[in-house]
Amino acid sequence: MSYADQIFKEMCRDIIENGTSTEGEKVRPKWEDGTFAYTIKRFGVVNRYDLSKEFPALTLRRTGLKSCMDEILWIYQKKSNNIHDLNSHIWDEWADEAGSIGKAYGYQIGVKSHYKEGDMDQMDRVLFDLKQNPYSRRIMTNTYVFSDLSEMHLYPCAYGATYNVTKKPGQEKLVLNMVLNQRSQDVLAANNWNVCQYAILLMMVAQVCDMVPGELLHVIADAHIYDRHVDIIKELIARPEHPAPKVWLNPEVKDFYAFTTDDLHVEDYETEPQIRDIPIAV
Numbered sequence: 001m002s003y004a005d006q007i008f009k010e011m012c013r014d015i016i017e018n019g020t021s022t023e024g025e026k027v028r029p030k031w032e033d034g035t036f037a038y039t040i041k042r043f044g045v046v047n048r049y050d051l052s053k054e055f056p057a058l059t060l061r062r063t064g065l066k067s068c069m070d071e072i073l074w075i076y077q078k079k080s081n082n083i084h085d086l087n088s089h090i091w092d093e094w095a096d097e098a099g100s101i102g103k104a105y106g107y108q109i110g111v112k113s114h115y116k117e118g119d120m121d122q123m124d125r126v127l128f129d130l131k132q133n134p135y136s137r138r139i140m141t142n143t144y145v146f147s148d149l150s151e152m153h154l155y156p157c158a159y160g161a162t163y164n165v166t167k168k169p170g171q172e173k174l175v176l177n178m179v180l181n182q183r184s185q186d187v188l189a190a191n192n193w194n195v196c197q198y199a200i201l202l203m204m205v206a207q208v209c210d211m212v213p214g215e216l217l218h219v220i221a222d223a224h225i226y227d228r229h230v231d232i233i234k235e236l237i238a239r240p241e242h243p244a245p246k247v248w249l250n251p252e253v254k255d256f257y258a259f260t261t262d263d264l265h266v267e268d269y270e271t272e273p274q275i276r277d278i279p280i281a282v
């Protein structure tokens with residue numbers, strides 16, 4: 001059975017049983033009808049996924065893996081902050097008339113910094129370091145740039161990815177691991193979405209650096225279930241589980257900038273029915 005389902009079920013039970021309600025607190029997001037969107041929240045959730053064992057897709061309902069990858073390419077490969085470069089509509093509510101979400105996500109990944117080897121943006125620096133100095137403990141991206149927050153339409157939620165390489169005795173290739181730091185997580189709408197996204201990013205980066213993907217450690221400060229999602233979550237975690245799907249990338253791709261969603265292959269992804277029209281707090 002998919003390990004991601006078990007982690008998800010345990011996390012949701014923990015939030016419902018041991019979390020606290022934000023009702024009555026001053027909260028930011030609202031539902032479409034203007035009422036405040038309260039949550040049950042749990043501070044400090046840490047989940048660990050081992051990509052060498054299986055891909056961390058939920059089978060309790062289907063995660064749109066191609067759409068996940070499309071958003072991750074939007075941020076880390078196209079380095080775009082414009083929804084016209086994205087094939088899904090998940091960011092529409094946060095875009096202005098020109099389609100921009102402000103100086104968030106992809107914009108920050110594309111900002112160049114000066115290094116002694118020359119000027120590089122955040123993603124190029126990660127690829128450079130992993131190839132030149134793989135055992136460095138300084139390989140990361142960060143989109144939570146304080147000086148630009150006032151120009152972001154939504155502050156980055158999954159804001160930091162730290163890459164860390166391990167050398168396993170007897171194993172030919174180096175293992176690439178990642179810590180994903182997230183300050184805020186809408187568990188129903190985006191937990192498995194974010195997990196699968198960064199799993200795919202880790203697989204892409206490992207492949208172009210001739211490494212194998214290892215562990216993805218997901219650190220969440222505020223893991224929450226919105227009030228209008230609680231009953232949906234209760235029904236979801238009562239569902240049966242299926243085995244994890246087989247997910248792989250086209251092995252021919254050796255350049256990070258050459259990947260497209262056509263290079264993602266998914267087989268045997270058996271799931272419980274999709275939940276349509278999940279309300280999103282804006």
Ligand SMILES: Nc1nc(=O)c2c([nH]1)NC[C@@H]1CN(c3ccc(C(=O)N[C@@H](CCC(=O)O)C(=O)O)cc3)CN21
Nearest residue numbers: 064067088090091154186189190193275278280281282
């Ligand atoms: N309240 C809230 N939750 C979020 O997850 C979220 C935000 N706001 N704001 C910015 C982005 C947008 N995100 C979203 C928005 C919508 C879906 C959503 O409707 N997902 C559908 C499937 C969409 C698809 O496959 O194309 C789902 O069934 O989960 C997911 C993530 C994640 N982020």
Ligand SMILES: O=c1ccn([C@H]2C[C@H](O)[C@@H](COP(=O)(O)O)O2)c(=O)[nH]1
Nearest residue numbers: 028029155157158184185186190194
């Ligand atoms: O990748 C994402 C982006 C957004 N979210 C969720 C987490 C929160 O529910 C909202 C953002 O609201 P804040 O008040 O800024 O925390 O969006 C997510 O889970 N994953």
